[in-house]
Amino acid sequence: MSNDHVALVTGYTGESGKALLKELIKHPQYKKIILVGRRHVDYSENKYKEKTEQRQVDFDKIDDYLDAFRGADIHFCCLGTTKGKAGAEGFRRVDFDYIVGAARLAKQAGCRHFHLLSSQGADAHSLFLYTQVKGQTETALTQMSFDRLSIYRPAFLMVDREENRPFERFAQTVIRNTVQRVAPELITTPIEVLARAMCYNTFTTNQSGVEVLNNHAIFRLAGQQQSSE
Ligand SMILES: NC(=O)c1ccc[n+]([C@@H]2O[C@H](COP(=O)([O-])OP(=O)(O)OC[C@H]3O[C@@H](n4cnc5c(N)ncnc54)[C@H](OP(=O)(O)O)[C@@H]3O)[C@@H](O)[C@H]2O)c1
Structure with missing residues (x-):
């Protein structure tokens, strides 16, 4: 490696x-x-301070920020919002325009492997805004011809979210006590499982081109990472 x-x-x-x-x-x-975002975070832990560099950008003027994307060979994109938070237009702006803009600059700046966090059900022809936009974003990135593009389609993310999202919290409680006990990979993805899979996937193969990882593939990869530790 x-x-x-x-x-x-x-x-x-x-x-x-x-x-x-x-x-x-x-x-x-x-x-x-390298951490590229709209706001600065103060990290207290030394390992974060030593290993990271933050660069602030305005995603609405992303083409002015090519330099912020320089120096990295691997890109992980975890951007996204919800329709509830940003409205339909705002959702499309973040989940399509911002992601496609960041990917375009990443490619120009020499990124070889782009990891895109998408979603289960992504389909450019879907009648539902969420899955449609996710699918359109996947299509746009696929057309950019990265040496390697890894698209992750996790299910419902299980996370203790800082932000208050009552519906998500309620759904998680129900799922934890029902489906997750019987078939954990069916409709849920613990956030740590997703993170392990994304982190490890860079080192799994020398394959090039586009790969789409469904929830089962995400669980498999995360398991491989754990057993290699
Ligand atoms: N939740 C689920 O069950 C689920 C399931 C499958 C896939 N996904 C997808 O996974 C991705 C990540 O989800 P998550 O729950 O980790 O998201 P999250 O906690 O809401 O974080 C979203 C990230 O995007 C940034 N962002 C949002 N709006 C922005 C804006 N207007 N300008 C600049 N940055 C903005 C946020 O920055 P700030 O911190 O500055 O706001 C944050 O870094 C999303 O694309 C989501 O659709 C989610």
């Missing part, structure tokens, strides 16, 4: 991004982690 990767993470302040960053920090194969 090469141990001189520089990873860049967009969406690192979100729940998936935070879990992913925690994994990346632990792995010596990632010698540095």
